[in-house]
Amino acid sequence: MKVKNLFRVAMLIATLVSVFGAGSQAYAQGSSTNTLGAQIIIRSTTFWDAVFNGNVNANRYERWALQLVEGENFTVSVITTSGTLTPDIHLLDANENEISVVSGSLSSAVLNANQPAGDYFIQIQPKSGEGTYLMEITRIEQVVEPTASVVLNPASVEVGGTSTGTLMLTNIPEGGYASAEFTCTYNPALISISNIADSGLFGSDPAVAMSGPADGSFVFAVAGTNSQRATSDGAVFTFTVTALAAGNAEINCVARVSTGGSLTTIASVPATLGITEPVVLDGSLAGTALATKTVTVTLYNQDTTVQGTATPDANGNFSITAPAGSYTAVASAPGFLRAQASPVLTSGATTTLQSVTLLAGDIDGNDVIDQFDALTIGINYNLAAPAAADLNNDGTINVLDLELLAANYRLTGPLAWQ
Numbered sequence: 001m002k003v004k005n006l007f008r009v010a011m012l013i014a015t016l017v018s019v020f021g022a023g024s025q026a027y028a029q030g031s032s033t034n035t036l037g038a039q040i041i042i043r044s045t046t047f048w049d050a051v052f053n054g055n056v057n058a059n060r061y062e063r064w065a066l067q068l069v070e071g072e073n074f075t076v077s078v079i080t081t082s083g084t085l086t087p088d089i090h091l092l093d094a095n096e097n098e099i100s101v102v103s104g105s106l107s108s109a110v111l112n113a114n115q116p117a118g119d120y121f122i123q124i125q126p127k128s129g130e131g132t133y134l135m136e137i138t139r140i141e142q143v144v145e146p147t148a149s150v151v152l153n154p155a156s157v158e159v160g161g162t163s164t165g166t167l168m169l170t171n172i173p174e175g176g177y178a179s180a181e182f183t184c185t186y187n188p189a190l191i192s193i194s195n196i197a198d199s200g201l202f203g204s205d206p207a208v209a210m211s212g213p214a215d216g217s218f219v220f221a222v223a224g225t226n227s228q229r230a231t232s233d234g235a236v237f238t239f240t241v242t243a244l245a246a247g248n249a250e251i252n253c254v255a256r257v258s259t260g261g262s263l264t265t266i267a268s269v270p271a272t273l274g275i276t277e278p279v280v281l282d283g284s285l286a287g288t289a290l291a292t293k294t295v296t297v298t299l300y301n302q303d304t305t306v307q308g309t310a311t312p313d314a315n316g317n318f319s320i321t322a323p324a325g326s327y328t329a330v331a332s333a334p335g336f337l338r339a340q341a342s343p344v345l346t347s348g349a350t351t352t353l354q355s356v357t358l359l360a361g362d363i364d365g366n367d368v369i370d371q372f373d374a375l376t377i378g379i380n381y382n383l384a385a386p387a388a389a390d391l392n393n394d395g396t397i398n399v400l401d402l403e404l405l406a407a408n409y410r411l412t413g414p415l416a417w418q
Contacts, residue, residue: 038125048074048139056085057130063092064122066137073114073140076122080107083131087124094119103127146171148182148255149269152241156274163241163273165193167220167253169201169233176231177202178260179223182253188216190249190275192242196220199235203228220253243275283324283345287353287417289331290316292404293393295358300328316355329353330414335388337362337369337413356417360391361405367413369405377402 040061043054054062078087087104089111099120102111104127111122124135151166167182179202186193193213198206202224212218220237224230241251252270256263289295289312299307299320307327310318320329324347331339336358343351361369363376365388376389380397384390391401 040123048137050136052135052137053081053132054124054135055132056087056124056126058126061123061125064124064135066120066122068115068117068120071114071116073142074112075138075140076111076113077136077138078104078109078124078133081132081134084129085131085133086127086129087133088127090121090123090125091115092121092123094121096121144171146173146257146266147269148180148236148253148266150184150251150253150271152251152271152273155271156276157243158276158278159243159246160278161243161275163243165239165241165251165271166199167236167238169230169236169255169257172230172233173259175259176229177257178229179221180230180236180255180257181219181221181263182236182255183217183219184213184251184253185217186251187247187249190243190245190247191251191273192244193218193239193251194242195240196237197239198222198237201230201232201234201236203230241273243273246275246277249273249275279347280323281347282321283347284319284321284350285327285329285343285345285353286317286319286350287329287341288312288316288355289318289339289358290355291333291336291358292360292391293333293336295331295333297329297331300330302326302328304328319350329417331356331358331417333358335363335391336360337367337408337411337415339417340414341417354418356415359408359411359413359415360401361408361411362413363388363391363405369408369411373405374402377405 038059038061040063042063042065044065052064056062076089078089080087086106087109089102089104089109091099091101091111091113093099100111100113102109122137124133147170149168149170151168152163154163157163169180196210196213196218198208202222205225206228207223207225209221210219222236250270250272252268254265254268256265258264285299289297295312295316297310297312297318297320299309299322301307307322308320310320312318322345324345326342326344329341329343339356339358341353343353345351359369361373363373376386377397380386380389383397384395389397389401391404394400
């Protein structure tokens, strides 16, 4: 009991310092009424690690405003200094929603909290009794541990794509590290590692030793030379990651560091590369193919199967959509030499061929305009068939068709089409 009284005396002295000292006095800002009918007095805290005094009962609660400019880990301690008060501590957000509550025991209560930046309220109210109290809000300094982290840029690629990996050391303690060793593992079925290179964190011209990469692992060891050390956060080494198959490939580097003479394992944070199958977008082939008859443009795959066809409009313009790749395009019309191109279609883009005009006269379709084609005109003179011999498409095979043939006599196909 004597110890408790001594503690209360100490807190009372602290209160006097708070009241008469520079800047630690809390003050009332306003009041409101809660659903239980108690008046809530709004007060303000001023800074960390200060002592504030208050007074609550069944009809009076006190709410202390607390603004965090960044995330904080803190403790709120309340102790009764007079009366029969057993206090409760309520932590509220800016909208007065309750985040947490601690119910007091006898004449004290302690609330531990870890909150992000924002506006909050600490409400003190009686669990039972009434009286005066002292409150202290104490910031708890967070211990930041040294960490080795793998960072990937980009964090996702398609199969066949590459990403740059970087091993980062952060929270390096005062005095720095003389050397470090990183044992890295990965799934060799999903990715390969290459181009491992020092980044200079251990000074200029460090001593570097590497083992691998092979069978899904490698070791990178580095030590500063001429008393150079890693004294600030940064990149230790970089490497290239090549995606081999779809999936999620984790890269983890277990780190051991030395301040001189012995190695200590520190926290390691892996990274995961997301790998997806390539998305092949269709490309488009466009161009102009002209003749006095209806033209057909046919797009062939490399195995000579037909990928698609198109009939040009009245102006000879056409378009064919197909997956990206290499093709053969042929423009043809009955009785005309063919034109042939070898376009390469690109995903999401249009490949445009130059305008081509087919040459009349290849009636038998053997890619040569010769006397055999002229003979076909003679055999069918003044007839309407075969349609291939009606070169001007006027419905009659005669000397006008022979005239068109003669203009291209002895020419061969297919015509080169760019």
